[in-house]
Amino acid sequence: MTDIFIFGLCGKMGNMLKDVCAKSGDYRVTGGFDLKKDPEIPTFGDVDAVNVPFDVIIDFSRPETLPRIRGLAVRTARPVVLATTGYDGERLAQIRELAKSVPVFLSGNMSLGISVLLSLVSRAAKALSDKFDVEIIEAHHNQKSDAPSGTAKMIADSVAESLDYTPEFVYGRNGANAKRKPAEIGVHSVRGGSVVGEHTVMFCGPDEVLTISHSAASRSVFALGALKAADFIKSKPPGLYTMKDLTER
Numbered sequence: 399m400t401d402i403f404i405f406g407l408c409g410k411m412g413n414m415l416k417d418v419c420a421k422s423g424d425y426r427v428t429g430g431f432d433l434k435k436d437p438e439i440p441t442f443g444d445v446d447a448v449n450v451p452f453d454v455i456i457d458f459s460r461p462e463t464l465p466r467i468r469g470l471a472v473r474t475a476r477p478v479v480l481a482t483t484g485y486d487g488e489r490l491a492q493i494r495e496l497a498k499s500v501p502v503f504l505s506g507n508m509s510l511g512i513s514v515l516l517s518l519v520s521r522a523a524k525a526l527s528d529k530f531d532v533e534i535i536e537a538h539h540n541q542k543s544d545a546p547s548g549t550a551k552m553i554a555d556s557v558a559e560s561l562d563y564t565p566e567f568v569y570g571r572n573g574a575n576a577k578r579k580p581a582e583i584g585v586h587s588v589r590g591g592s593v594v595g596e597h598t599v600m601f602c603g604p605d606e607v608l609t610i611s612h613s614a615a616s617r618s619v620f621a622l623g624a625l626k627a628a629d630f631i632k633s634k635p636p637g638l639y640t641m642k643d644l645t646e647r
Contacts, residue, residue, distance in 0.1 A: 399424065399425070399426055400424065400425050400426070400453050400454065400625075400628060400629065400632065401425075401426050401427075401428045401451055401452045401453045401454075402415070402419060402425055402426065402427050402428065402452060402453070402454055402455075402456055402625075402628065403427075403428060403429050403430060403431075403448070403450070403452035403454070403455050403456070403470075403476075404416070404427060404429075404430040404431070404455075404456050404457075404458065405430065405431045405432075405455065405456070405457040405458065405459040405463055405466070405467055406430075406431070406432060406457065406458040406459030406460070406463075406482075407427075407429075407430025407431060407432040407434075407436055407439065407441055408430075408432040408434040408435075408436055408441070409432070409458060409459065410617065411458035411481070411617060411620060411621065412430065412432065412458055412459075414617045414618055414620070414621045415427070415456065415458065415621040415624065415625075416436075416439070417618075417621075418618055418621040418622060418625065419625070422625070425625055425628075427439055428440070428450045428451055428452050429441070429442065429448060429450035429452060430442070431443070431445060431448075431459070431463070431466065431470075432459075445466045445467075445469050445470040445473075446469075448470060448474075452474075452476060453476065453477075453628075453632050454476060454477050454478070454479060454628040454631070454632050455467060455470065455471055455476055455477070455478045455479065456478075456479045456481065456624050456625075456628060457478065457479065457480050457481060457482050458481050458482060458620075458624070459482055460482060460484070460543075461482060461483075461484045461485050461486070461489055463482075464485075464489050464492060464493070465492075467480075468492065468496050471496060471499070471500050471502075472496070472499055472500065475499075475500060476500065477500055477501035477502070477503070477628075477631045477632055477634065478496070478500060478501070478502050478503070479503045479624050479627045479628050479631065480493065480502060480503065480504045480505075481505065481508050481620065481623075481624050481627075483506045483507075483544055483547060483548025483549075484543070484544035484548065485548075493638070494638060497636060497637055497638035498636055499636055500636055501631040501632075501634040501635065501636055501637060501639065502631075502636075502637070502638050502639065503627040503628075503630065503631045503639045503640070503644075504638060504639070504640060505552075505623075505627070505640055505641045506547070506548025506549050506551060506552045507547075507548065507549040507552065507595075507620070507623075507641075508619075508620040508621075508622075508623030508624045508627065508641075509595075509612070509614060509619045509620060509623050510619075510622075510623055510626070510641075510645060511612050511614075511619070512549055512552075512597070512612055512641070513641040513642070513644070513645040514645070515553070515597070515599075515610060515611075515612045516552060516553065516556045516641070516642075517645075518610050519553055519556050519557055519560075519599050519610055520556050520557070520559070520560045521560075522599075522601055522608060522610065523556070523557045523560035523561055523601075524560045524561075526601050526603065526608070527561060527562060528561070528562075528563060528580065528581075529603055529604075530601040530602055530603040530608070531578060531580075531582070531584075531600075531601075531602045531603070532557050532565075532583045532584070532599065532600070532601055532602075533583075533584040533585075533586070533599075533600045533602065534546075534550050534553050534554055534557075534583065534584065534585045534586065534597070534598070534599050534600075535586045535588065535597070535598045535600070536549065536550040536585075536586070536587055536588065536595075536596065536597050536598075537587075537588035537589075537590070537593050537595075537596040537597075538587075538588070538589060538593055538594075538595055538596075539589070539590070539591060539592050539593050539594065540589050540590050540591060540592075542589060545587040545589065546569060546585045546586075546587045547587070547595070547597070549595070549597055550585050550587070550597060551585075553597060553599055554567055554583055554585055557583055557599070558583065563581060564581075565581050565582060565583045566579065566581055566582050566583070567582075567583050567585060568582045568583070568584050568585070569585050569586075569587075570584075570585075570586055570587070571584065571586075594614040594615065594616060594617055595612075595613070595614040596611070596612070596613045596614070597611065597612050597613075598610070598611040599611070623641075626644065627639075627641075627644060630643070630644050
């Protein structure tokens with residue numbers, strides 16, 4: 399049995415994670431951080447007041463919560479799974495610093511399918527190189543606050559790392575002079591309805607197009623991936639881990 403402490407306990411992903419844990423029988427949510435109160439699980443609005451046992455922290459909240467997560471992780475010497483997107487450069491530096499003290503698993507998308515997509519995209523970019531234009535399209539529900547998605551950024555980075563030149567990221571296009579430059583990677587965001595998450599990568603060459611895509615039908619895929627990440631890092635030494643570490647063992 400693995401005991402889980404959830405940041406964002408009463409949010410959409412927090413609720414999904416609680417449901418998945420309850421159904422699995424292998425995980426137990428012993429507490430969480432949220433401004434709302436869960437009727438059955440100890441809920442804290444102050445991390446200094448946390449007094450429940452847990453093995454791993456899983457965060458599905460917001461980037462602004464990072465200082466509280468860091469404080470609790472360091473105080474309890476417990477590993478952290480960061481499943482939140484939208485971190486800026488300063489917060490990423492704080493995450494790297496935290497990873498010197500405790501194991502930290504960081505991913506903009508906890509889906510195992512996305513991890514495979516990243517591998518396929520990297521292979522395609524190496525094979526097609528500068529002969530194909532690359533465009534990334536992501537779609538999410540109308541309440542998602544950050545754009546482009548953390549997953550789109552992961553995909554763009556995976557493509558860029560596989561090229562033998564340094565591309566320019568272009569986020570959306572408009573105007574009368576929007577002709578595409580050869581070294582661009584286009585990243586485009588769609589927001590609407592209740593779309594859970596869709597990501598498409600297009601490699602557009604002379605007379606042919608290679609499309610690699612992933613669609614999440616339910617948030618449960620992210621909860622399941624976060625729990626796999628929790629199992630992966632709970633016995634690891636301090637360090638920064640990603641989905642690549644989990645899927646390419």
